[in-house]
Amino acid sequence: MHGRRFLAALALLLVQPPAPLQATAPDAVPNPTALQGTFGKQDPETFQTPPAVHHPQTWFHFIGGNVAKEGVTADLEAIAAAGISGVQFFHGQFGGPWPGVDPQIQCLSEPWDDMVQHVASECRRLGLRFTIQNCPGWAMAGGPWITPDKAMRHLVWSRTDLADRPTDTIALPQPQPSQEDWRDYRDLFVVAFPTPAGDTGKALTPAEVRSNRDDLPWTQCLQAAGDGRITLQPADEPVWVEVTFETPTLLRTVELPSVQSFNHNWCYEPGVTVTVEALLPDGPQTIAHQQMPQSNWQGNRPISLACDEITAEKFRITIEHLHTMTLAYIQLFSGARKNNWEAEAAFVLRGLDQIEHPDQSETAWINPDSILDLSDQLDAQGNLQWDAPSGHWTILRWGHVNSGKRNGPAPPEGTGWECDKLSPTGAETHFAGYVGRLAEGPIGNGLLHGMLLDSWECETQTWTPGLDREFAARRAYELRPWLPALAGFVIEHPETTTRFLRDWRSTINDLLVQNFFGRMAELGHEQGLAIAFETASGDVFPGDLLEYYKHADVPMCEFWHPRMDSFVGSFNFKPIKPCVSAARMYGKPRVAAEAFTSFDLSWTEHPGMLKPIADMHLAEGVTHLVFHTYTHNPRTDFLPPGTAFGSNIGTPFLRQQTWWKAMPEFTDYLARCSFMLERGHPVSDVLWYIGDEQDHKPLQDAPFPVGYRYDYCNPDALLHRLAVQDGRIVTPEGIAYELLWLPNNRRMLPETLERLVTLVEAGAVIVGDRPVGLATLTGGARAQARFDRAVHALWGDTTSDAPRKVGLGSVLAGITIEEALATRAIQPDVQGTGVVWSHRRTTGADWYFVAAPTQPFNGDLTFRATGTVELWDPMTGRTAPAQVREQDPSGTTLHLDLPAAGSLFVVFHKNALPSQAPAATREQTRSIALNGPWHLAFPAGW
Structure with missing residues (x-):
């Protein structure tokens, strides 16, 4: 924020508190028809004083049982006075009771219902929108009303191998990942097929191991049940490990731990390349060379690398890595597995292969005509009644279990299983258990305006009852003959298997979009609620990046601070473009963002520090900010600055902040930007x-x-x-x-x-x-x-x-x-560097948002637009004619002088006179000599 302006506004507001916003809550989004109207004289007026719908909102968190009505009222009055237009309500859990807060409120109890009603009623009195997260906690959609059978489910399987076995009763192990009752194991199918050549299902154990880093526990790392966790620091030379077998050994697959486990901060761009070589008498032969694909921060499945088929006594694995990485194990197999099958089968989101298939013998793959469906021959005790033909056979017993994912972080009494995301029953049960109950009870009669589906932190889902029927209906062929591919086996050919696995992922995506996001939106709309979704598919869940957003009234993303190259401060970790693009593809006028989330809470945060972060994301396409976060302070006598959201999380937007009375200048700035960035259409080539x-x-x-x-x-x-x-x-x-x-x-x-x-x-x-x-x-x-x-x-x-x-x-x-x-002779839209920008247009005008987030900018920019040019200052609402350096039919060159963290709109009027709004003037400052004694005092208790 421009420093002198901010201080001047602070001095004024300290003696003249701002009036609260209008008593009628604003709509969820601006009127689309008005946004697309002809640019005219009303625009500078609206820019100067934007309506409440363009003002930012804030998250409002209850933490544990630390809640009181007096504090709620004080909080919401401060929020309204700050120029914030609404709250999105959460109930989270960090720690225990706070000093002086008694009684403690239990989530979902009658006193809690009354407290939520108080929040909603106060929002109505103050003209604030009231939106609720769809469950306790912020992740994702669950609660104690979800039983295991209606929870997220995963496919599981066990393997049994036969070799000319004469008996016709075969005990098949139950494929249970753990033995708790809540796993709720259910049988599905049994399929059998001739065992592919060399496929024992067991990892190979080398006789000898050596490396250019012999100080590391490579032998344990390469043992089938080893515990040789290795940490590799970036080095000038790659790290290699060489394995020797007692006899020539066939190698087709190398399995490594999950990509995100290499370095969590760099999971979206791991910077790791793995090369596998066979060391032959006539020299090394590369049998696999892969850059590790981008993964995600919840991507906990291993990665299988398919190798060209070869038999040798010695192999070398070389690892190149840009960042510090951890390697828990390496496993080698003679059996063939589809490259990166764990991702292609939708057990984890990772980038897909754009490489050639490995050179392997057909005997390593399954002939689809040989796959037998034995599902009807399994009894309730897990015994298979089957007179197996002669030869080696592999039997896979398939079932599904509760994935074990819970909503959170929420109070214990508000915590339960994550609902089924692939069945409409899951969404219906979940909605009825929380938002539906509240909307038809304590916050009915128009008190509740919206529902949010926040952070996807429940990994993936690979089954729901009836998924095999859904697959057949949508793909026009049966699922069962292709089940082994979901366990990594190659059926017929890697290319054939690739196509099946795409059909599988597409079916899961279809069900997620329709039965969860679509059904939740329908249920919300039936209650008159506006629906907002945060990022899920293509970020954590394997699915279409954009399609689920079509059911949202307000697509929503998130951005964190400080900015950094990795982890939560990077665009790869917290992407903006998919949400922005979805809004544009599906005709949504608003792109909201959870704003200023952080793991670096220091209590030195202030609007001037946050503005350049906001500007960077406004230039990327965000149009509306929702602050993370305002934590409810139940006490009105607590020492400033107030309550933290966890120990180190978020930015503390609080009524007792030293800068809180100056918040209206910041929210006015954001509202002016929101108006201009939602007006008209975006321009992209x-x-x-x-x-x-x-x-x-x-x-x-x-x-x-x-x-x-x-x-x-x-x-x-x-x-x-x-x-x-x-x-x-x-x-x-x-x-x-x-x-x-x-x-x-x-x-x-x-x-x-x-x-x-x-x-x-x-x-x-x-x-x-x-x-x-x-x-x-x-x-x-x-x-x-x-x-x-x-x-x-x-x-x-x-x-x-x-x-x-x-x-x-x-x-x-x-x-x-x-x-x-x-x-095509398409000229750049903006020529010049050192700024971030975006371009919008409607009948009668083009305008560009231009910002210099980190460094001052003093130079020329050429815009692919012509007309009468003005500079609109979102800090003040003032407009002024621009000094045009050069203009011709192809564009206009201006000289701009922006301070660090400065921003403005460059407006091109088409065939119209410039606006008559007051011209921008440079504010004069003066110094006061401190010639005599002076004293600086802070409030008691600091």
């Missing part, structure tokens, strides 16, 4: 298609041409929400894109390709190379024929990279996106 394979999100710092903006597009939006107008791809709301980019289209669906043909023939321009194959097993030969026809229509018969005309549009292959922009 490139629509980045994320592909048909349900992959991880792209790296958020992936190289992209400077001076341009892009948004992501997913299959659902491509198929159902895009059209072509004047050669550009447009959404129904009018957002337009010059190019559709296909950077990751190795495998595609026939319906995607057919839609691309339609768009290109209507005038669209796409940038991308031809795909190499189908992404699905659905449709068989007919799908392959559709795929071939569409690929031919778009890319033709040759491999030429020349631009190809297709109908009114064209296809650009064999070039980068930067080259494509140059080929």
Whole structure:
């Protein structure tokens, strides 16, 4: 925040407390029709004094039983006076009772219901929106009303191997991960198949181990039941370990621990490369070379690396790593497993392979015609009645169990199982147990305005009752013959298995989107609630990055401080672009963000420190802030600055903060930015298609041409929400894109390709190379024929990279996106560095948000816009004519002088006179000489 302005405002507000906001709570989002109207004289007036709907909100946390009505009233009055427009209510748990807080309130009790009603009633009195997190705690959706059978469920299996066994009764182990009753094990299927060549299911044990780091416990690390945890520091040379077997040994698979366990802070960009070599008499032969894929902070499953098949006595594993990493074990197997199958089978979110399949013998894979369904031959005691044919057979007994995930951190009496996310029954039971009960009871009659689905911290889910039927209905083939692929086995060929696993992930995504996010939104809407979702799929859960957001009224992301290259301060760990893109693809006018979360609470935080963090994310597409957090202070006689949210978490937005009376200047600033960043449409040149394979999100710092903006597009939006107008791809709301980019289209669906043909023939321009194959097993030969026809229509018969005309549009292959922009003569939207920016437009005007978050900026910027230019200052609400250095039909060059943490809007009026709002003036400051004695005092108790 500009320092002199902030201090001047503070001095004024200390003697003149601001009036609270209007007594009517604002809507969840601004009126879309008004946002898209012609830019005119009302805009500078609204900019100067934005309505409450544009003001930020805050999270409001009860902690344990430390609650009192007097404190609630004091808190909410302070929130309203600060220019905050609403609260999102949570009940969390850290520690025990606080001093002087008695009695303690039990979550979900009658006194608690009364207290929540008091919060809602006070919000109504003060004109604040009241939104509630959908369960106690902040993660994710569960409570004591969820029984194990309606909890999140996981597939589990056990393996039994037979070798010419004569008996026809076989005891199959129950695949139970642990023995607690709450696991609620249920049997599903039994399948059997001839054991693939060399596949014992047991890890290989080398006879000898050596390394260029012999000081580390490599022998224990490589033992099947070893405990040789190794820590590797970054070094000039890679670390290698060499294993020797007593006799020549076949190696097909290397298993490593979860990618996130290497270094949790860098789980989204691990910086680890693993190379496996066979050391042969004529020299080393590389049989696997892989960069570890991006993972996620809850990604706890191992990773399997598929190797070219080879027999040797010695192998070497080389590890290159950019960061300190921990390696708990390495296991080697002769059996073949699908590369990274744990991710492809949706047990964990990790980036998917863009590598060639390993060179292995077909005998290492399962012939699909040989798989037998023996499910009806298993009795209730786990005995299989089967007269097994001669030979070696592998039997897999499949079941499902409660995953064991609970909501939290919540008071014990408010804690229970996470609800089933793939069945509508899970959502219905959960909604009825908490939000539904409250909305029809203590906070009914319009007291409750919204429902939030906050942090996804419950990992993944791979089963719900009836999932096999859902799979068959949606994919048009049966699941059971493909079950071994969900345990990592390769069926028929790695490419065939890849396609099945994509169909599996897509089915899970469909159920998550429809039965959890969609059903929760329906239930909320039936109660008249506005629905907000935070990030889930493509961040922790393996699914479509954007699609679930279509059911939200307010898509929501989060950002933390301080900014850093890794962990929670990085865009890869806490992404913004998927949420922003979802809002744009699905016509949502608002992108909210949980703002200023932190693990570094120091009590030195203040608005001037937070503003540049906000500006960075406003430039990325966030339009509305929700502060993390305001922790309820039950006492009105407590020493300032008040109560902390945990010991070191969050930013303390509290009524007793030294800077609280100056908060209206900060919230006014954010409201002005929100108004301008929700007005009109965003301007981006490139629509980045994320592909048909349900992959991880792209790296958020992936190289992209400077001076341009892009948004992501997913299959659902491509198929159902895009059209072509004047050669550009447009959404129904009018957002337009010059190019559709296909950077990751190795495998595609026939319906995607057919839609691309339609768009290109209507005038669209796409940038991308031809795909190499189908992404699905659905449709068989007919799908392959559709795929071939569409690929031919778009890319033709040759491999030429020349631009190809297709109908009114064209296809650009064999070039980068930067080259494509140059080929189409699309000039940068902003030329110049040292600032962050975003661009919006409506009839009558273009405007750019420009900020210098960390360093002062004094230089020229060229904007791809023309017209009468003004500078609008969101700190003050004032507008002033800009000094134009140069303007021609291609754009306008201005010289801007911004202090560190400075920001402004550059507004281009089209065929209109500039606004008549008061011109911006530089405020004068003066110094006061302290020639005589002076005294600095602090309040008692500091």
